[in-house]
Amino acid sequence: MGKITVVGIGPGSAEDMTPKAKKAIDDAQVVVGYNTYIELIKPMLATKEVIGTGMMQEVDRCKMAVESAANGKDTVVVSSGDAGVYGMAGLVLELVLQYPADKRPEWGGTVAGISAVNAAASVLGAPLMHDFAVISLSDWLTPWELIQKRVKLAGEGDFVIALYNPKSKSRPDYINEVQKILLACRDGKTPVGIVTGASREQENCVVSDLAHFTDEEIGMFSIVIIGNSQTYVQDGYMVTPRGYKV
Template sequence: MTLDPHEPAATPHGKIMLVGIGPGSEQHMTHRARAAIAEADVVIGYVTYIKLVADLLEGKEVIRKSMTEELDRAVSALEAARSGKKVALISSGDAGVYGMAGPTYEVLFQAGWTPDDTVQVEIIPGASALNSCAALVGAPLTHDFCAISLSDLLTPWPTIARRLDAVAMADFVVALYNPKSGRRTRQIVEAQRLFLRHRRADTPVAIVKSAYRRRQNIVFTTLDQMAEADIGMLSTVLIGNSNTFVQHGLMVTPRGYANKYDMADGATREGERAGRSLSTGLLGWLEQLRADHAAGDDLATLARRHRLPADYLAAVLSEPEELEASGAAQASEAEQLEDQA
């Protein structure tokens, strides 16, 4: 078929693949992550991340950027995709967790991109640092956890400090990203100060450096000693909650089974039902809260006891008991249906 020289050229269909390469070792990359790099014409990334996938880059156009050039990486990816190329824009860990997914979408939206654009975008997930580091030290994330970056290059310190204080009080297991660098040395000390307001000094802490990489290093310490440890930008700091323990060199956060079951024989504890909310779950707690309030405990006393806002408790207590009874009846009916299934 002969092309008509007067026909307008077809718009090239490029693609940006935001690839999470996991901790960095090839065996911990997903099959899709390796395939995306294999099909890419161009690979863009921070110089250290490029080194981690160097064996996969033969025949590729490689664009290396430094640490503070995230927006430049996204712009370069868009320019290459606009020319019809397939681009692998790589991040360590997961591209959507402190990675390149967010900055890339910001650049795309600024450029007028929409999901209907000829440039396609695919996010390819990978294991984030908290997953990788947790796997090396035991099972510290088995219960509720969160991640906070101590980098104040783009986030005001008061915002970071409020988050640290809130999660420390709420008893989350916490993964601290970007805990310390050559210029940022005090942030980890302030994080420790805030956590010690709410946590015991002997709270377990694991510090993992370069997980699954050549210079991997793991240190177990405690909250009151963690700021003295060797911590850098390649470290992730895992701070346990009030139930986390270390035994035989493994850091474990219980899921809470001991609240309901005898861990020796698996029998259900008195007053509990297997597969059902705890007696101290929402409905049980509401019943006790009303009883305590009726017995004379004021909102301030209840707020201190449960470490919850007084206005929240006031709102809960103002709800008609009929509403709670209806909710309990619905739950009971659902349980009966489950039992019959």
């Protein structure tokens, strides 16, 4: 029986991948992932069997990976960022647990990676720092009503809010709805940071505010971080004070 491991490769650059993640990939016979992520780690894959698939094919991809391990090959599934945050950790583990115990591939666990929200925050300054909520605006697997409810409650709780998948062609207006919901409970001057491709070559970072941030370029792979009532911007850096007297 082979082993299956889910590996978070971090935001993109090799400098942000942990030694544990690198070793898991180096040790594997088969590497499975979304084509874009496979591309990011291509130099590591020269001698490997590689299974890359397109977007929206997560279930097929992970099934192939688990089968590969069940057939005796040590296999890793790679996710960008941390595989446990909107990544493949859960899906792979669910598929592994569906196998009867005697045919189940060995679960090699999840290797944590630098999550996209932490990478984005480090580019902006120190915008998280305090209690925060992470919400994906993708309604592919979650009803839009529930997403809106979560945004509203996080807004009322004065959480710093990090948005994943803030915009796509099929739902260009969700981000405006989110803005509307938050403007009902948070000042229009609240700082908002938008980071796209953190730690990759094309990294882009903009600091705006709640009343205007939707005018900026926001894509499917942007992370949007909305400050709490204490967050401020100085010299271009976004800072949420933890509360120390300085």
